[in-house]
Amino acid sequence: MKAFDLKSIVRQNIWELQAYSSARSEFDLYSSDKSDLTLLDANENPESEQQLNRYPDPLQSDLKEALAQQKGLSVDQIFVGNGSDEAIDLLYRIFCRPGKDKVLICPPTYGMYEVSAGINDIEVLRVPLKEDFSLNDEEIVKRCQQDQDSIKILWICSPNNPTGNSLLKADLKHDWQAENYTKAGIMDVAFAPEFEQELLDNQQRLDRLFGNFHGIIVVDEAYQDFTEHKSFIHRLADYPNLVVLQTMSKAQGLAGARVGFAFASPEIIQLFNKSKPPYNVNELSQKAALKALSNIKTTQEAVKQLIDNRKWLSQELAQFDLVKKVYPSEANFVLAEVEQATNLYNYLKEQGIIIRNRSSQIPNSLRFTVGTQPECKAVIKAMREFQSAQQQNINQ
Numbered sequence: 339m340k341a342f343d344l345k346s347i348v349r350q351n352i353w354e355l356q357a358y359s360s361a362r363s364e365f366d367l368y369s370s371d372k373s374d375l376t377l378l379d380a381n382e383n384p385e386s387e388q389q390l391n392r393y394p395d396p397l398q399s400d401l402k403e404a405l406a407q408q409k410g411l412s413v414d415q416i417f418v419g420n421g422s423d424e425a426i427d428l429l430y431r432i433f434c435r436p437g438k439d440k441v442l443i444c445p446p447t448y449g450m451y452e453v454s455a456g457i458n459d460i461e462v463l464r465v466p467l468k469e470d471f472s473l474n475d476e477e478i479v480k481r482c483q484q485d486q487d488s489i490k491i492l493w494i495c496s497p498n499n500p501t502g503n504s505l506l507k508a509d510l511k512h513d514w515q516a517e518n519y520t521k522a523g524i525m526d527v528a529f530a531p532e533f534e535q536e537l538l539d540n541q542q543r544l545d546r547l548f549g550n551f552h553g554i555i556v557v558d559e560a561y562q563d564f565t566e567h568k569s570f571i572h573r574l575a576d577y578p579n580l581v582v583l584q585t586m587s588k589a590q591g592l593a594g595a596r597v598g599f600a601f602a603s604p605e606i607i608q609l610f611n612k613s614k615p616p617y618n619v620n621e622l623s624q625k626a627a628l629k630a631l632s633n634i635k636t637t638q639e640a641v642k643q644l645i646d647n648r649k650w651l652s653q654e655l656a657q658f659d660l661v662k663k664v665y666p667s668e669a670n671f672v673l674a675e676v677e678q679a680t681n682l683y684n685y686l687k688e689q690g691i692i693i694r695n696r697s698s699q700i701p702n703s704l705r706f707t708v709g710t711q712p713e714c715k716a717v718i719k720a721m722r723e724f725q726s727a728q729q730q731n732i733n734q
């Protein structure tokens with residue numbers, strides 16, 4: 339494996355940038371009790387009766403501390419953004435020189451990698467997923483080697499949006515153990531020797547993909563809470579060029595608060611911190627995020643319910659004649675290949691049910707977000723109506 343040299347891939351202006359500094363952050367006043375301080379440094383309005391008359395903590399210390407504890411990381415490995423979409427944009431601004439550098443994506447995948455590339459004037463190279471929606475490792479490694487000085491970021495979304503499957507496994511041993519531990523914490527299956535080979539193969543695969551690449555590998559884990567596989571945050575120590583994205587918009591139910599995370603080495607996080615707008619996460623959102631983190635149980639119960647609903651929705655979808663395939667999902671949505679996808683999409687829209695038509699990316703495909711039980715039932719009911727109307731048309 340080549341040694342990873344962070345400085346060589348960071349834009350020079352960012353490497354040399356002096357971060358905006360406020361008096362409060364210089365003296366670390368955010369982490370101390372401010373109630374007996376006279377704060378005359380930031381031109382706020384102390385006469386105001388608003389709850390929000392003070393600037394928020396630019397480094398979100400309380401939130402990061404809670405998160406660090408939950409994730410088993412240190413505070414300096416965490417960036418908090420105005421949604422993980424902010425982290426995506428910052429990655430471009432930190433690493434990619436407009437008009438010069440490139441990134442690699444594996445479509446069909448999340449649209450913002452490309453939109454953000456467009457905004458930042460960065461060329462996008464594509465190595466499409468294979469027929470079965472798995473990564474084309476060979477081709478990725480080949481393209482990265484061909485263009486090794488200009489490809490700065492490899493975007494991998496896992497579980498992938500919109501296909502719903504995991505593209506990479508961080509740690510098979512953990513996955514295997516989680517699957518085979520009984521509730522009493524006893525391994526109920528003997529460790530299979532042939533599994534050693536699988537472990538080794540997976541490790542070699544990751545080394546090949548990550549270790550031979552000069553640039554940054556982003557694993558976007560927006561749907562991590564809905565899969566059984568272990569998170570890549572546990573591999574940060576192994577791969578200094580790894581950035582893992584997560585968000586509070588999906589499982590934690592805070593899409594309206596806009597709170598997302600990047601986890602990486604302290605050196606990379608420093609670059610995020612100095613490139614971001616100083617007060618990028620507002621006070622209300624920091625508080626809401628902290629509160630949601632302290633209610634892990636509520637989130638876990640919601641996730642469990644959504645996974646049940648996902649199973650139900652997938653089974654129901656599979657019953658329809660016009661549904662050709664329901665893809666297995668490790669996320670809170672289900673992708674299906676459907677005859678007359680666009681007609682069905684429009685019909686549902688007329689009934690006030692909005693799903694996502696993904697037919698431009700994957701022919702005849704619709705993506706259904708997993709809703710509440712009544713919502714799942716409503717979409718199935720409307721689809722039955724659509725189907726019987728179609729059959730009547732044929733019979734006429």
Ligand SMILES: *Cc1c(COP(=O)(O)O)cnc(C)c1O
Pocket residue numbers: 420421422423424448495499558560584585586587593596597598
């Ligand atoms: C929803 C989504 C995000 C965006 O998350 P925000 O934190 O809401 O900005 C990022 N990546 C993927 C793959 C997503 O589906």
